Amino acid sequence: MSTFEKLQQEAQELRVTIINMIHKAGSGHSGGSLSSAEILTVLYEKVMNIRPNEPQWEDRDRFVLSKGHGAPALYAILAKKGYFEAEDLHTLRQIESCLQGHPCMFKLPGIEMSTGSLGMGIxxxxxxxxxxxxxxKSCKTFVLCGDGELQEGQNWEAMMTISKWKLDNLVVIIDRNHVQLDGSVDEVLPMGDLRAKLESFGLHTLTCNGHNVQALTEAFDTALGINGPVAIIAETVKGKGVSFMEGQSAWHGKPISKEDYEQAIKELKGVLA
Known part of the structure; x- marks a missing residue:
């Protein structure tokens, strides 16, 4: 098995973990967690310079999950990397659990910033x-945001600041799954040519297939070689990997029934077989 095949498999295994967590919790955001599986896998396995056994290492790269509702995906990869015990994944959203519905930097190692209110991460x-x-320091900062949250004006103030200070140590990644809580992004508040908008704010902008680990790896390699501000638009599918969730706004944060859970796991594990 090649490195990229292994990473692709790990991303799919991440999806199984995500569905298991959310089903057991009886709540959680499946759609946006599933869409970011490959992005997080590539970041944590190939791109970022981290030490899970030393989460506050001064020279670590930083990661901010601006789309905080995608916490199940982040928790799954953090557990896989050894930031905390995998058994804790089954406590998602329970009272006194370190795995809150949105990431909390005071409860869990590996969380750089508590996020939840969309639009703050950049x-x-x-x-x-x-x-x-x-x-x-030569450390890098990576921010993963959703496309829906780019409707918040604060993001564009941040983009102007990135451009002004020529922050070549910051990579903005957009999980471009085209769907948000109340419908498609185009239905709620269309953004038009997102790449052109980002470039007009001074960010060199790359696009790639956000479900292809090789394409993502190449995009990050290119981004880190650019002398200046950079953004990556990762084209993804909301609810990726589960047929009845894909592209459906209803699955932004809908509880997973027993029947839906069994079907989702069957589909996800069928790819791994």
Whole structure:
């Protein structure tokens, strides 16, 4: 099995973990978690310089999950990397659990920033990137946001700031699954040519298939070689891997019934067989 085949399989295994977590919890956001599986797998397995056994290592790369409702996917990869015990995944959203519905930096190692209110992540990433530059560190900051949350104006203030300070140590990744809570992004508030918008704000913008680990790896390699601000638009499918969830806004945060759970696991594991 090649490296890319292994990564592709790991992303699919991540989806199984996500569905297991959300079904047991009786709540959680499946659609946006499933769409980001390959992105997180490539980041944590291939791209970021991290030490899971030393989560506060000063020279680590930073990651901010701006789309905080995608927490199940982040928790799944953090557990796989050894930030905490995998058994804790079964406590998602339970009272006193370290695995809150949205990431909490005070409860779980590996969480750089508590996120939940959409639209804040890029601004936080700007602050982190600026701080690292002032400290003379070569660490990178990565921010993963959803396309729906780009409807928040704060993001575009952050983009202008990225451009002004020429933050070449910050990579903005957009999980472009085209669907948000109340419908498709185009139905709710269309953004038109997103790549052109980002480039007009001074960010060199790359696009790739967000479900292809080789394409993602190449996009990150290119991004890290660019001398200036950069964004990656990763084209994805909401609810990827589960036929009845794909592209459906209803599965933004819908509880998974026993019947739906069994069908989802059958489909996901069928790909792994």
């Amino acid at each position: 601004s936080v990433g700007v602050g982190m990137a600026l701080a690292l530059k002032l400290q003379g």
